Amino acid sequence: MINQRKDHNIKAYILLFIVFAVLLTLLDLKYIGDEYVRRVLNLAAIYTIVSVSMNLVNGFTGLFSLGQAGFMAIGAYTVAIFTVPLESRASIFYVVPQNPALAGIHIPFPAALLLGGLLAALVAILIGIPVLRLKSDYLAIATLGFSEIIRIVFTNAKTITNGALGIKSIPKMPTMWVFFGVMILSVAFIVFLINSSYGRAFKAIREDAVAAEAMGINLFKHKVMSFAIGAFFAGIGGGLFASLLGTVDPKQFYFTMTYNFLLMIVLGGMGSISGTVIASFIVTIGLEVLRFFDNPLTLFGVTIPIFRAGFRMVIFSALLMILVLFFRNGLLGQKELSWGMVRDWFGRLRRYKR
Structure with a gap:
């Protein structure tokens, strides 16, 4: 049973690496995204x-x-x-x-x-x-x-x-x-x-x-x-x-x-x-996604004063505070991401929807 589980995990990781390699190749060859991405x-x-x-x-x-x-x-x-x-x-x-x-x-x-x-x-x-x-x-x-x-x-x-x-x-x-x-x-x-x-x-x-x-x-x-x-x-x-x-x-x-x-x-x-890897991508990409908050915003001819340089950091900090309230030890604490953990998450999500 243990050997079968190890073989299953090895095959899953090989499949994940192949998907990652294909995606990275498409990005590298400019089929997906642009220079900024x-x-x-x-x-x-x-x-x-x-x-x-x-x-x-x-x-x-x-x-x-x-x-x-x-x-x-x-x-x-x-x-x-x-x-x-x-x-x-x-x-x-x-x-x-x-x-x-x-x-x-x-x-x-x-x-x-x-x-x-x-x-x-x-x-x-x-x-x-x-x-x-x-x-x-x-x-x-x-x-x-x-x-x-x-x-x-x-x-x-x-x-x-x-x-x-x-x-x-x-x-x-x-x-x-x-x-x-x-x-x-x-x-x-x-x-x-x-x-x-x-x-x-x-x-x-x-x-x-x-x-x-x-x-x-x-x-x-x-x-x-x-x-x-x-x-x-x-x-x-x-x-x-x-x-x-x-x-x-x-x-x-x-x-x-x-x-x-x-x-x-x-x-x-x-x-x-694995938690650090995930957080590195979340923080780096999140700061870029929220960059529009640094630009002036006008709605119906009225300029919203809070939209200015530096406001995205306020929004990002607030989101981090909310996240920390739910994950006090970080996203994964001292655990490592595993396929079993992912299956448990999806299982709890399905039970929550029911």
Whole structure:
């Protein structure tokens, strides 16, 4: 019976992947949607990578970290610095020339993306050694401060990052499969990690650090590992973010960006990978759907004064408050989405209609 259920689940997931691949191919070939739709979906895929990596640290390990924007900046600037065509760099670094050690280096996008993730992980290890000894709010304040330090360093390192002017002419990825492919690989890696012995150690630390240490788990080692892996994938997300927009500047990585990812993991469920994925798409697409509230509205010759820039955030916040009232632990809490859960939902819906 158990083997039959596993075979049924495997077949269901294979069918779901085929449907997803066909839909993504149709979007990629421009049979469905337009450039705007594809851009929003690519952005949602990037946010999924970063929010899932943040959930690994905050939701599964129990660390209150707010440094994702800084790690994204490292990945974004790494891709920007090393993938911009050599012939375009003089027109970009026109105020202060680029550092001669970097001016002649150009590497392919996959290598630059991986390098950005590794540099973010290295910085996370250097930051984590002193900072991860803190707990709770103190850790959040320290990581948030380091995130701002990273942004300020990039603002002032003009020969490397072009300062406040940012870097333009970053090659854009021509296909959605790059963004969604990296998203699938990233989420799959974190899922396998969570279900490994390391993942069980992370959860043990989250539940009770003293008991975990008594069971022989090296708290400091596992905290640094979780922090570094989360930073690695945040750097990967930052590199994809740079390739999506084609430009980067320090203003894109204010600490408020981290709050958006925190919103996604709280909405999806602290400790739920599938909930975070769903929430990332809901938040990203929802903010775009509600954008019409930012435009002036006139009915029967009367202009409604509340429809102005920023009103969509009021509406979105109100909707989130209503949602949280019904789902206090997020959409899925610490559970993962399964076919059995979907069948139960539809079963309850049918009983409700009767």
